[in-house]
Amino acid sequence: MQIKLALASFIxxxxxxxxxxxxxxxxxxxxxxxxxxxxxxxxDGAFVRNGSEYTxxxxxxxxxxxxxxxxxxIKTGSDFIEKLATGSSMSGKPYLIKFxxxxxxxxxxxLRIELARIEKQTE
Numbered sequence: 211m212q213i214k215l216a217l218a219s220f221i222x223x224x225x226x227x228x229x230x231x232x233x234x235x236x237x238x239x240x241x242x243x244x245x246x247x248x249x250x251x252x253x254d255g256a257f258v259r260n261g262s263e264y265t266x267x268x269x270x271x272x273x274x275x276x277x278x279x280x281x282x283x284i285k286t287g288s289d290f291i292e293k294l295a296t297g298s299s300m301s302g303k304p305y306l307i308k309f310x311x312x313x314x315x316x317x318x319x320x321l322r323i324e325l326a327r328i329e330k331q332t333e
Contacts, residue, residue: 236332242287242325246295247273249324250307250317258306258314260298269305269317287329291321 237245247270250257257269264272276294277284284290296318297304305317 237328239286242328243277243284243290245328246287246290246321246325247277249321250295253307255307255309257317258308260301260303263308287325291318291325295321 250273251266251270253266253269255266256263257266257272258264259269259272273295277290280290280294284293295305296316306314307317307320308314
């Protein structure tokens with residue numbers, strides 16, 4: 211699984227950063243979601259879900275599983291964030307990233323910022 215995450219991360223990073231030429235290829239919605247999952251996988255901190263801490267890799271696997279189960283209901287990067295990456299569907303608690311300095315941030319907020327950034331880069 212780690213190899214898949216690393217490969218997805220590399221592919222997404224390559225597409226987004228494939229030269230700073232003005233002809234950067236626009237990402238599909240599926241590529242945006244893959245990029246967002248890879249973004250979570252490379253965070254330097256713990257993923258907090260329902261009060262328990264997980265590695266970023268485990269977080270990425272969890273979000274990928276939710277995406278797979280969400281199927282056709284998830285059409286865009288925004289759908290992915292709002293319907294799957296905001297928080298636990300069981301408890302309603304938001305997903306958090308707990309950084310090594312002790313600070314926390316809601317995963318959905320981080321992903322909204324990152325989605326806006328990659329969309330702007332690939333316009």
